[in-house]
Amino acid sequence: MKVEQIYTGCLAEAAYYIESQGEVAIVDPLREVGPYIEKAEEHGAKIKYVLETHFHADFVSGHLDLAKKTGAKIVFGPTAQPNFDAHIATDEEILPLGNIKIKVIHTPGHTMESTTYLLIDEEGKEKAIFTGDTLFIGDVGRPDLAVKTNLTREDLAAHLYDSLRNKIIPLSDDIIVYPGHGAGSACGKSMSTETTDTLGNQKRFNYALREGMTKEEFIKEVTTGLVDPPQYFPKNAVMNKMGYESFDEVLSRGAVGLDPSNFESVVDKNNALILDTRNKEEFIKGFVPGSIWIGIEDKFAPWVGALITDLKQPIVFIADKGIEEEVITRLARVGYDNILGYMDGGFEAWKNSGKDIDTLNEIGPHDFTNLYDTEKLNVLDVRKKSEFESQHIEGAINFPLDFINKNMDKIDRKTPYFLHCQGGYRSVIAASILKSRGFNEITNVRGGINEIMKSCIKLTKYHEPETML
CATH class of the missing domain: 3.40.250.10 (Rhodanese-like domain)
Incomplete structure (x- = not known):
């Protein structure tokens, strides 16, 4: 049996690779699915399941592309109603994987379809839980990010309390907790910088699992201090529920080098936003007039999602040579698919063309x-x-x-x-x-x-x- 956490710092997101006897389950994959396929091929294994813990709000999952390319079965927990073919598992359903098992545990609260996957090893021992946004290290998922629902955040918090008390806390202390996010994600309030822990430690140190805590106390603590989520969250959740364009098509359309004249023409014709992703010191010294700067070196994708209010906004970008595909990938991870190209030769090409430049x-x-x-x-x-x-x-x-x-x-x-x-x-x-x-x-x-x-x-x-x- 092999379990690997694949952590992406820009999004503070964790996907998981689980393998047994040549069969693989991927939990909560990112939009670009090539790395998961390559990993399975390296091990001579086949991806059998794509396990989704819920309809994610903070990134576009790769479940559709991964299923299409590998024949894997997409699995959601009870009550999920995706707009595509998927296996909607029942509570406590067992999914066989090689000579291990994965048990479906419905844990509503963060969202109503939220599900935890319990890993049972070859000897029948419960080893780990993949909790998505139900339980983080040091925190729990905020109860105000569900796709359109008639439930209030207090209603969802009450469901989360029941899920934690009835489904998670009774599990053994030595079980490993593999959450969907770490510190820096807006899906919780006070996550630890650690990205895994034992359930026993979480029972001792996670405020939301405090012994003797009443439901009313839990609801108050979980809902107090919540700020408005980034504007792209509900839009990404809808994409994950309803479906989206293949990442391959997004990459093909966006990976087009434009000379300065064509770059300018694309901007004018499409009312495109110019996104400069270079080092901030270089941007300050000179940039294409009208550009906005969000540097690729930091929390690029979340800031794009928070600040560019239209996911369909046409975008052209400027980047250092060799990272153009990385920029497109990070934009697509949060649903910005209308990328129309990049400046071939970078800002130097614009500068050398004699066109106007601006400074900060x-x-x-x-x-x-x-x-x-x-x-x-x-x-x-x-x-x-x-x-x-x-x-x-x-x-x-x-x-x-x-x-x-x-x-x-x-x-x-x-x-x-x-x-x-x-x-x-x-x-x-x-x-x-x-x-x-x-x-x-x-x-x-x-x-x-x-x-x-x-x-x-x-x-x-x-x-x-x-x-x-």
Whole structure:
């Protein structure tokens, strides 16, 4: 028997490869299915099942392509109603895999179709649970992400309480917990950086499994402090339920190199968004006018999903040579399939063509500190509300990047603003979006509050914040 966690840091998502006697089950695959097929072929094995724990909201699963390419059976838990052929398992149904078994355990709450898969080894011992978004390490799935339902989040939290108490907690302490996500995912509130643990440890340390906790206490704790989910979540859940275009077609359409003239023509003809994915330092020095920047090196896909409000938005992009396919893959993982090509030769090709370029104003932390001490500055802190409330620059306004599209009308195009975040990634995204919308008096503070504090820690104060949330 072989069990492998395949963790993707950009999405904080875990898929799983389970193999026994030449048969394989894949749990919650990502959109691009080639790696799973290659792994099975390397081992001389055949993929028998694609096990889906629920209709995912934070990424587009690869279940359809994987089933089509391998003949594997897509499996969902009870109550799931997908718009395609799948096996809807019954609670406690046994799925044979080589000489091991996988037991279906219906665990509604995160969503009503949410299902945990219990691995039973060759000797009949219960070894591991693949919990999807029902149980994380240190947390549980938030109960407000289900595809359209008449149930409130409190109703779903009540179901989750019952699932955990009646289906998960009674299992043996030595069972290994393999969750669907780790820290950084918006599917929970306070996940651990660990991506696996024993169930016994979770019974001791996970607040949601606390002994003696009443249903009312659980509902309150699980629903308190939830912020609005990223706007793409419900759209991805619908794609996973209703079906989607093959990733191969998305890749074929998007992997087209365009010279500067054709690039410009595609933008004009399709009203395409120009997405620059290069290193932020390179972007600041020069970019195609109207571009927005979301760097491939960080949480690229979740930020695309949070900020580009239309999944059908035509997109062309600029990337460093050799990573064009990676950009397309990451966009497709969160449902952005209308990719029309990339700048062949990168930004240098645009620059060498003699076409107009734009730059982003930036100031170092030391110069910012000196300016702050002598002038009244309009400072926008683009971190999350919770980060801002913990510690921030006195007089700054919280302008969270997550909600920039909602709050943009609350600032003035003619007013100079200085933007910062924690380390410099989010503020460049925010500055590029604002500049593309006609806010030209924008200056990014290099290095964010991390560097500002090194320069002059007296800038940070604790007080009742101003916020745009």
